[in-house]
Amino acid sequence: MNLDEIIQILNLKILTNSKDFSTIKVKSGYCSDLLSCVMTGAEPEGLWITLMSHSNIVAVAALLDLAAIIITEDAQPDQQTIDKANEKDIIMLSSPDPNYEVIGQLWELGLRATKN
Amino acid sequence: MGTWFTSNQKLTHKKLPLKTYLSELHVHTVLSPCAGVEMIPPLIVKKALDIGLNLIAITDHNASENVPAVIKAAEGSDLTVLPGMELQTEEDVHILCLFDTVEQLNKLQELVDKTLPDIKNNVEFFGEQFIVDQTGEFIQRKERLLINSTQLSFDEAFHAVTELGGLFIPAHVNRQAFGLIDHLGFVPPDLDIDALEISRHISLEEAKTKFPQIKSFPLIQSGDVHYIDDFLGVIQFIIEKPTIAELKQAFMAINGRSFKVISHN
Numbered sequence: 143m144n145l146d147e148i149i150q151i152l153n154l155k156i157l158t159n160s161k162d163f164s165t166i167k168v169k170s171g172y173c174s175d176l177l178s179c180v181m182t183g184a185e186p187e188g189l190w191i192t193l194m195s196h197s198n199i200v201a202v203a204a205l206l207d208l209a210a211i212i213i214t215e216d217a218q219p220d221q222q223t224i225d226k227a228n229e230k231d232i233i234m235l236s237s238p239d240p241n242y243e244v245i246g247q248l249w250e251l252g253l254r255a256t257k258n
Numbered sequence: 259m260g261t262w263f264t265s266n267q268k269l270t271h272k273k274l275p276l277k278t279y280l281s282e283l284h285v286h287t288v289l290s291p292c293a294g295v296e297m298i299p300p301l302i303v304k305k306a307l308d309i310g311l312n313l314i315a316i317t318d319h320n321a322s323e324n325v326p327a328v329i330k331a332a333e334g335s336d337l338t339v340l341p342g343m344e345l346q347t348e349e350d351v352h353i354l355c356l357f358d359t360v361e362q363l364n365k366l367q368e369l370v371d372k373t374l375p376d377i378k379n380n381v382e383f384f385g386e387q388f389i390v391d392q393t394g395e396f397i398q399r400k401e402r403l404l405i406n407s408t409q410l411s412f413d414e415a416f417h418a419v420t421e422l423g424g425l426f427i428p429a430h431v432n433r434q435a436f437g438l439i440d441h442l443g444f445v446p447p448d449l450d451i452d453a454l455e456i457s458r459h460i461s462l463e464e465a466k467t468k469f470p471q472i473k474s475f476p477l478i479q480s481g482d483v484h485y486i487d488d489f490l491g492v493i494q495f496i497i498e499k500p501t502i503a504e505l506k507q508a509f510m511a512i513n514g515r516s517f518k519v520i521s522h523n
Contacts, residue, residue: 175441176440176441177440177441177442177443177444178439178440178441178443179440180443181443194349195411196349196411196412196413196442196446197413197446197448198442198443198444198446201443201444201447202443220411220413
């Protein structure tokens with residue numbers, strides 16, 4: 143599954159610079175709002191679903207080489223966080239839906255917790 | 259820079275001699291729903307004095323109404339009471355916010371009142387939230403639930419407290435519940451944070467080994483006093499007087515000011 147399909151189907155807002163999202167493969171999904179858990183639980187090229195919008199999410203995504211972050215419930219990262227994400231080439235997307243609903247849609251699309 | 263530092267040090271010699279302040283900077287009152295019924299101003303002051311403390315900070319959850327009462331209860335004694343609050347950020351991180359004056363604290367309280375969800379306290383589940391006078395006499399119940407997240411982000415809270423001239427100390431950073439490390443992963447590197455607090459359940463050395471990333475910060479330890487026997491009182495400051503500016507210098511170990519956490523095990 144590529145990121146462009148996910149953005150289209152879930153109608154996600156793109157918070158960071160636009161690029162050709164169809165070339166970005168998404169291999170797995172992970173959800174937690176505790177950054178220490180994400181650091182040990184998420185997988186490279188995975189999609190991270192979270193309500194957290196603090197700038198530390200950018201460093202975590204960069205550390206793990208994640209495909210993208212979906213920030214839920216319209217939580218808004220500040221401009222500094224968006225700038226940092228662009229600088230580190232991290233993709234941040236946004237949804238008005240809560241974690242549960244976003245994950246449900248991704249699951250229906252066939253995205254699972256671990257890469258196969 | 260070098261010249262500035264030297265002249266400041268010279269200045270220090272002319273001033274009053276430095277004093278030792280033994281302190282507990284994280285004390286709840288009966289306003290916090292999770293605190294014991296004995297946490298009333300005269301008993302807090304008595305206990306602090308009994309164990310030899312001369313500096314405490316009152317830090318109720320997202321609230322400050324009982325601070326003036328504790329200050330009054332300590333009047334005429336050797337105990338200094340700093341106005342404070344344990345703020346809960348939108349990331350569920352607890353922060354000790356300490357000030358010199360009640361006026362500064364009230365400004366933070368205004369911000370908190372605007373962003374704390376207006377949910378009524380469920381007394382049976384969370385406990386009573388009592389506002390009291392300096393004798394511990396009941397004045398009124400605080401209706402709004404205090405144990406909740408404000409909508410202030412960690413960074414917004416940092417800037418607000420710093421601009422008001424306060425100290426910003428993330429509380430019990432080692433704890434899973436409401437601790438900075440679990441929730442935010444690491445200390446946000448672009449904020450100039452004064453100090454970090456570790457909880458009573460871990461020694462300073464254990465904390466540094468378990469969380470190497472906090473080693474470079476000034477580390478304090480508190481009892482997170484919810485019941486009268488929770489007082490630890492293990493932070494020893496060498497400062498001229500108990501003010502925020504002096505505590506900041508102690509954390510930075512400048513101008514002869516210093517602090518240490520004394521062993522309590």
